[in-house]
Amino acid sequence: MGLLTSLKDSITRVTDGLFTSEEPKRIGIYGPPNAGKTTLANRIARDWTGDAVGPESHIPHETRRARRKEGVTIERNGREVTIDIVDTPGVTTKVDYEEFLEHDMEKEDAVRRSREATEGVAEAMHWLREDVDGVIYVLDSTEDPFTQVNTMLIGIIESQELPVLILANKIDKEESDIQRIANAFPQHETIPLSALEGQNMDEVYEKIAEYFA
Amino acid sequence: MAEATSGDGDGSPPEEEGADDGVRVDMISGARMEGLTSMEKIRLILDGVREGNIVILEEGLTPDEESKLIEVTMTEISPDEFSGIEIETYPKSSSKDPGLFDRLMGNETTQKLTVIGPANQIETLHKDENLISALVSRK
Numbered sequence: 001m002g003l004l005t006s007l008k009d010s011i012t013r014v015t016d017g018l019f020t021s022e023e024p025k026r027i028g029i030y031g032p033p034n035a036g037k038t039t040l041a042n043r044i045a046r047d048w049t050g051d052a053v054g055p056e057s058h059i060p061h062e063t064r065r066a067r068r069k070e071g072v073t074i075e076r077n078g079r080e081v082t083i084d085i086v087d088t089p090g091v092t093t094k095v096d097y098e099e100f101l102e103h104d105m106e107k108e109d110a111v112r113r114s115r116e117a118t119e120g121v122a123e124a125m126h127w128l129r130e131d132v133d134g135v136i137y138v139l140d141s142t143e144d145p146f147t148q149v150n151t152m153l154i155g156i157i158e159s160q161e162l163p164v165l166i167l168a169n170k171i172d173k174e175e176s177d178i179q180r181i182a183n184a185f186p187q188h189e190t191i192p193l194s195a196l197e198g199q200n201m202d203e204v205y206e207k208i209a210e211y212f213a
Numbered sequence: 214m215a216e217a218t219s220g221d222g223d224g225s226p227p228e229e230e231g232a233d234d235g236v237r238v239d240m241i242s243g244a245r246m247e248g249l250t251s252m253e254k255i256r257l258i259l260d261g262v263r264e265g266n267i268v269i270l271e272e273g274l275t276p277d278e279e280s281k282l283i284e285v286t287m288t289e290i291s292p293d294e295f296s297g298i299e300i301e302t303y304p305k306s307s308s309k310d311p312g313l314f315d316r317l318m319g320n321e322t323t324q325k326l327t328v329i330g331p332a333n334q335i336e337t338l339h340k341d342e343n344l345i346s347a348l349v350s351r352k
Contacts, residue, residue: 091283092297093283093286093297093298093299093300093332094286094290094296094297094298094299094332095287095290095296095297096296096297096332096333097292111292114290114292115292118287118288118290119287121283121284121287122283122284122287122288125280125281125283125284125287126284128280129277129280146340146341147340148299148300148301148302148337148340151302152276152279152280152283152300152302155276155279156276156277156279156280158276159275159276159277160276
């Protein structure tokens with residue numbers, strides 16, 4: 001019996017070693033523009049490292065380059081995971097500089113911003129195909145989730161067989177509808193939160209540790 | 214006036230006639246797309262869309278091709294010239310998800326009618342699992 005127990009322990013240690021990587025997991029934060037990706041990335045980074053990832057703004061495409069915050073260790077319920085957070089530009093199939101003119105921007109600045117935004121989206125798609133180990137997909141729960149970008153991106157993530165956590169953000173707003181997101185992607189669990197107000201972050205961290213550890 | 218074409222078999226849709234009068238619609242069969250590489254498919258779509266045409270794919274693209282389509286579209290956006298694409302497919306029903314065995318055996322189907330058009334000419338009015346309603350305007 002002792003021999004069998006010892007053998008079983010040895011096998012467990014070997015298999016644990018096979019599946020436990022010392023390398024941090026690169027977790028991409030994806031979603032449409034203005035879903036609150038950078039606000040979430042900053043919330044996670046500040047909670048666990050004290051630093052922020054990048055500036056937040058209500059103007060679409062504030063994040064125009066994928067930004068990485070390395071070595072964020074999250075502990076919950078005895079599980080520990082070290083992740084590199086990759087905050088990506090909001091994915092879209094169209095960028096029109098005239099959209100930025102509505103935010104009191106000069107044409108030259110709007111054109112430059114749109115050019116940077118297109119480069120950023122292309123970069124985000126490349127990261128998704130090549131360089132991430134898991135995805136946190138952030139949706140604005142006040143908006144209709146049945147958009148083509150969401151349908152395509154979830155399809156792309158599923159085809160890559162990446163673990164994905166769907167977050168219904170902005171639950172602090174009155175128009176928030178979490179069930180609508182849950183109905184749109186019934187094959188995945190939906191976690192509600194407000195990254196801005198820090199609501200339900202405990203559950204978010206629990207799920208990050210569970211999904212990506 | 215709308216004009217619909219389905220190509221003439223040489224790999225690219227025929228030259229347009231009278232396109233100034235309306236919106237041209239290219240309906241591309243699954244058989245036409247079958248022999249093309251991912252980049253050839255993307256080129257075929259974007260060349261049509263950049264001319265102001267609506268492209269309808271009988272069988273759609275794979276997720277990987279969709280990802281590349283977004284990436285290539287982004288590199289081609291140019292102020293006052295091309296602002297990107299509008300693309301619509303039916304949302305995937307989870308009940309139709311292929312199992313692991315089907316995926317391993319390569320039986321995963323990507324068949325889904327797909328409509329692609331210039332972002333400034335096509336506007337989605339309604340979309341659910343069974344109906345896509347879009348408004349198409351001239352340039």
